[in-house]
Amino acid sequence: MDRSKPSRRQPASGRASHGSRECRFVKNRAGAILTCLAVLAGSARGAGLNTDVALTPPKDGWILRVQWRYSRLFDDPTPLDREVHRSVQPITLVYGATENLAILGTVPVTYRKIEFGSGATQTDTGVGDITLLGKYRFFQEDKPGQTTRWAVIGGLEVPTFDDNFSSESFDPIIGTVFTHQRLDWWIDWDVLYKLNTAGGANGDDELRVDVAYSHRLVGGESEITGPWGLYAIAEINARYLTDGSAQAFGSPGLQYITPNLILEAGVQLPIGQDLKSPRLETDYTVVLSLRVQF
């Protein structure tokens, strides 16, 4: 595969065209600068926008998270010269089995439109593989107005055998998530490793690292909603595949948080991408999200 094939497609995010598929880590300064600015301004909070593993309900409590994630993928290294517009609605349900054990399930409903260089298009709708995770908190230290928690995660990605969006394999997942939270700011850090049992061209294992920092911009205590806060959040989401592909994103956003509702919005911008053919680069991702507790 010609890895230096010039791309006909241009990034819509306004950044300069890369022109080649050599390693571009840290070359994309827009995402990095935005993230750094957000971090310096003081931005992130329990469970970021682009990861679910920090979600923890009380015993017998439930959290439902519904997201809408739109991504544009481009820079096809193959002669197909594809550009992909992808819309994913991950629906995540979390149950507090005990005060320390939470069960998470995520079902991604996906719509995809592929535009080929020839002018042809193809659209697909389906349900991606279902992620089932158990999270056990083994460390907790609480102080007035702050908490530090550490949990281990284990689970499975269960195939839906959807023709377009399923790996068609049962893939074990292990990981850990660490949270330190204060009244004015919090930080989450998680590492997840997915062992891909599919084999073949799509059989690469995946390592994910997410770091989220959130800062309360304004907040108060209302008679109607109880305590509330508007938080700025900045995340770095990194992904490494065993075929050598790697991506890192800077993800600034905002969260409006009340006791039983969180509204979130943000963007994911690539800091660097080094992808093996035939993977497409991500131009940007827009995220809208709603969390409710019941």
Add this chain to the structure above:
Amino acid sequence: MSTIGRWLALAIGLCLPAAPAPGAVEQVSIRVDGLACPFCAFNIEKRVKTLEGVPGGARIVTSLESGVATFPWRPGVAFDPDAVRRAIREAGFTPRQIRLKATGTVRVAAAVNAKGLGLIDEATGHGLSLRPAERADRRESWDALRAFAGADRARGIRVEGEVLSEPSDRDEVSWQLVLHRWSPLEFGAEVVIGVDALSCEGCSLRVMQALRPLNGVIHVEADHETDRVRVWTRAASPDVAALRESIASLGFKAGHLHTRVPEP
């Protein structure tokens, strides 16, 4: 139900109504460590509402800034501190000090000594020891309470204050009473005197110290916020003029408002 819980529900009295009623915890406040985001507040509410003593539809107020959750307690349900602590843990947080607000009567059946107030639940015979909270401004009231209980043991008293669990970071705790004021349940008359310019805590203290030694006086409470002095006497027809003169001798202008005798 724990002994302490049953006892507290029956015996700690705050803000006694005219006719003494069985005691009951009305409100619970608990300090919660680890409470750091608005989303966390729902966890507290979810678990606290499962407690037997919390009325259905009750409003659970959780303050992030103070780290305190406050909720009402159902009349007639014995307060169980262990269940409250367990609910906070199940919400994912660490329970600390509990503060109670209760209504009812206290009957002094054990000695009041330097360590605190020993009280007995007449129904069950269980006892509860309340240590005085370290509040210098309430020492006078504690001293008077001890003196009263020493001379008139087994008389009823009405206590206004707050009951706190101490220490706050353990399950096995003793209970402290932050004594605001107290009054006897058995007395001849209650005299209420209005006093001009009773403007500070020190003024109130001087008035109480002047009236307490007078013959026939059981107890005195002076409140500089309402400019009222309440005097409980053994006689049903106390010498109100002597009380007023004693106050006037301190430089305050005193006027008799009314005298109440207990209903038979």
